[in-house]
Amino acid sequence: MSISDEHVANIQNWLEHLILQHRKLPCIQGSCDYRMVAQETGVPESYFEPGTPHRELIDEQIIRLGLIELSTVNWLQEISISNQKGIPTYHELKLYGRSYFLSTGLAPSSINSYYSTLKQFMQACELSDESSTEPHLGSEFQSSLSELKIINGNPPVVARLRRWHGFQLFLIKDQSLPMKFADALSFLIGISEKNQTSIAGETGISIRSLKKWVSGRCQPSDLRKVRQLELALDTAPGVLTQRLFTSRLEHKPLFHIPEEWWPEGWDKRSNKYKRLAVIKQLSDSAFKSETYDFKRLFDKALATVENQFRKNNYNERLKLLINMPYHFKIQNWPNRLVSEWHILRKYKTDPDSFANEDRSSAWSSTTADIIQDKLEGFYGYLCLPCDSANLYQSGRNMRSCDLTMSWLSFSNVVKDYLDFRKSRSGKYNTGTVLFIETIVSLLRSGTGWIYQSPELKSNLPQKQQDSIDLLGGWEKHCDINREGLIKSLKILKSRNQIGYTREPFFPISPILDLESPLSPIMNALKFYARELQQTEKKNSKSVPAYAAKWRNLLLLSMLVRLPLRSKHWRIMSYREDNTGTLSRDSKGDWQLTLPFNDFKNHRNKKIFVDRNGEKAIVLSFNEQPLKPLVPLLELYLRDYWPTIVGGSERLFPSHSGKELTTMSLGDMVRAWTREYLSERSLRGCGIAGVLPFSIHAFRDILATHVIKTTGSIELAADLLLDSPEIVAKHYARFLPEDRLKRVFQELTIFGGDKS
Structure with a gap:
């Protein structure tokens, strides 16, 4: 059966379509589903029978393009040896040889030379297609080679015949190979000249895992390791892989x-x-x-x-x-816009004075940086071309010299920008709310900076200046556009169009529901400490990765006692001259000095009150709750901190001695909670329903623990250095049933003793 040009074109086009559409190859039990191939290419199904040119073409292309993860197709399942002894004939050798050589990585163009060599071998030995491959290509293969004249001085012919000999042995072996993965692996190891230890060393697989696979207690999840086993056991690619996949489907149909x-x-x-x-x-x-x-x-x-x-x-x-950025960085802003921004930033971030007494609220430097990033996006959108076919790159086509803070006073321009952001991200998000609320505050009558800056009107094009005059002046213009933004924000919230992230307490809800939320964390930390002590080896103190584990233990032990924010842990320092965040007092006791300015709400004078001119919180390690950590702290500073500190002065540096970033610190804490607290933990201390969480969740856990054990939101607020209103609203999940339970425990009228 020959293959037509039309069929070749259909198959090639179908394969290209698969790649372009990122589709998977249709498979059944890890092998190509030729019935589906026939339906999708329009080629009759009978054309894909074993040994046909169509079948050979599709197999070659599948392997060449890497469309199938397993390195074999259907031929392993279709092997059928005619005689009862399981010895293949030369016809069967030819029938399955092409698929075998392709699966071993042989180039399709080289396969014809293998068939020519086999044909010469059969002619020299006077064999037909129906002849058995024993003994010439089997047990007496070496003697057959020495008697044949066709191989004299021709090493390539010998190499090809040896591969045919290997294929013959594989066919014999495969007939007796069990179909279950564990049984097949055990059988192959048994007939090989290697033991499990040597195979484990050759493949890089742990001996423990290999023994589990052989016994059937578990199966490998990494197919690359299975392929390494196939190479080590000198069997055809796909033999074990196919059995693994089939076994999985049998167990989990x-x-x-x-x-x-x-x-x-x-x-x-x-x-x-x-x-x-x-x-x-x-x-x-x-x-x-x-x-x-x-x-x-x-x-x-x-x-x-x-x-x-x-x-x-x-x-x-x-x-x-x-790959399609649009932010207009402040370094490239025109001088006028930069000047306007610096005036606004100074007005909102400077300490209270007569110069800014009319402002409604102040910004921290962090908040100002966030607003600056939002404005870089806004002005970048204004400069994008308006006729772009790409919606992700379509803006208002303004010249950079026309950019001014005045454009924030036009609600239609602001809403167009937020719609542009939605087209890129797929939703309105909390950034949308922040941007609108910021502009609303800047337009507020009497206290808004834009409202109080009518000179900004002169920086606009004449057309916009005329429209402002028609409305009744700058202040009227600000009021109207402010009301428009407030109305739009209310509509977005009422229609639930704001795509908030997941509920922040979701990952730790099972912990918050406990009578004592801190207990599982303390138990996990004790388990972690014992584990580090048991795994300590000689010279391990000089290994950065091991030293970093002790760093994590100290940081987490302090974090569960002091619910500080990420910034505090990143910048916490230790210097030998006793000037760092961690230092010794006059009595030689360890202490932490936390400057007011490092706290997010340091402007709250009700909480951060100067005492004797000191604008810092000083916590002694000679008092609770830090006193139990003194031995751990001194052990860390003596044995492990020098290994990772490098040129840094940070108390908790990275492996390379640099300051931890917010992301790297969060990832570290999240990795620890995944391994020791989450439902995915394999350490025996995980909690069902708990997901990996990061630093900020510790604040909520600690606040909830205080409220549940003391019944006081005020104490939790004192611990978090925040107001009771904020704690009750955001941090503490003190459930109503817990309040009722505590009341009922005090009552004896219903029977029972007071507990």
Whole structure:
């Protein structure tokens, strides 16, 4: 059966379409589904029978383009040896040889030379297609080589014949190879000349994991390690891989799950890979559990996979947007705009004085930096061309010399910018709210900076100046546009169009529901400390990675006692001249000195009150709650801090001796909570329903613990150095039933003793 040019074109076009659309190759149990290929290419299914040119073409292209993760297609499943002894004939050798050589990575253009060599070998030995490959290509292969004249002085011929000999041995071996992955692995190790230790050393797989795979207690999750085993055991690529995949499907079949459990739109055909991803999340024991428990585990696995696909889509969109920036950095702003911004920044950030007595509120330097970043986006949008076909790069086509703070007073311009942001991110977010609220405060009558700066009107083009005059002047213009922005914000909130991030207490809700929220964290820290002591080895103190674990232990032990923000931990310093954040007092006791200015709400004079001219909080390690940490602190400073400090003076530096960034510090804490507190923990101290969380969640846990154990929001506010109103609103999740429970425990009239 020859292959027509039309069929070749159909197959090539279909493969190119798969790649361009980022689609997966249709597969059944890890092998190409030729029935689906036939339907999608328009080529009759009979043309894809084993040994046909169409089948050979599609197999070559699949492997060449890397469209299938497994290095073999269907040929392993279709091997059928005619005689009962399992010895293949030369016809069977030819039938499966092409697929075998392709799966081993042999170039398709070289395969014809292998068939020519085999043909010469058969002619020299006077063999036909129906002849058995024993003994000439089997047990007496070496003697056959020495007798044949065709190989004299021709090493390539010998090499090809040796590969045919290897394929013959593989076919014989595969007939007796069990189909279960564990049994097949055990069989291959048994007939090889290697033991498990040597195989583990050769492949880089731990001997413990290898023993578990052989016994069937667990299966490998990394296909690369399975391929390394195939190489070490001198078997064809895909032999173990295929059995692993088949075994997984047998243990976790898709048809065990009711169809109505799957989300709408997750049909079997187009979402098979999503379904398999959910199955992979479920353990073997889950399929043996009761229906109620299995449904709960299934829903949990489904949510994990959906979040992962959502995250992947978000990352793809993010990569796309990163390649299309639009922010107009302040370094490139025209002088007039820079001057206006510096005046505004000075007005909002300077200490209270007669020069800014009319302002409604002040900004911290951090807030000013955030506003500056928002303005760089706003002015970048104004400068984008208005006729761009790309919506992600379409703006108002303004010249940079026309940019001024006055444009913030036009509600239609501001709303167009926020719509532009929505087209890029897919939603209005908390940044939208922040930007509108900032402009509303700047336009506020009497106290807003823009409202109090009518000279800004002269920086606008004449057309806009005339429209302001028609409205009744600058102040009227500011009032009207302010009301328009307030109305738009109310509409967005009433229609729930603001895409907020997940509820901040969601990852730690099971901890907050406990009678003593701090208890599991303290227990996890004790477990972590014991683990570090048990794993300590000779010279491990000089290993940065090990020293960093002790850094983490000290930081977390302090964090659970002092709910400071990320900034404090990053900039906390220690100097030998006793001038750092950590120092010794006149008695030689350790102490922490925390300047007021390092706190986010340092302007709150009710909380941060000067005493004797000192604008800092001093906490002694000779008092609770830091007193128990003195031995750990001194051990860290003596044995581990010198290993990682480098040229830095930070008490908690990075591995390389630099200051930790907000992201790296958050990732460190999140990694620890994942390993020792979350439901994903393998340490035995995880809590069901808890997800990895970062530094700020410790504030909420500690505040909730104080309120639950003392019943006082005021004490929690004192601990967080915040106002009771803020604590009650944002941090403390003191549930109403906890209040009732505490009251009922005090009452004895209902029977029972007072507990």
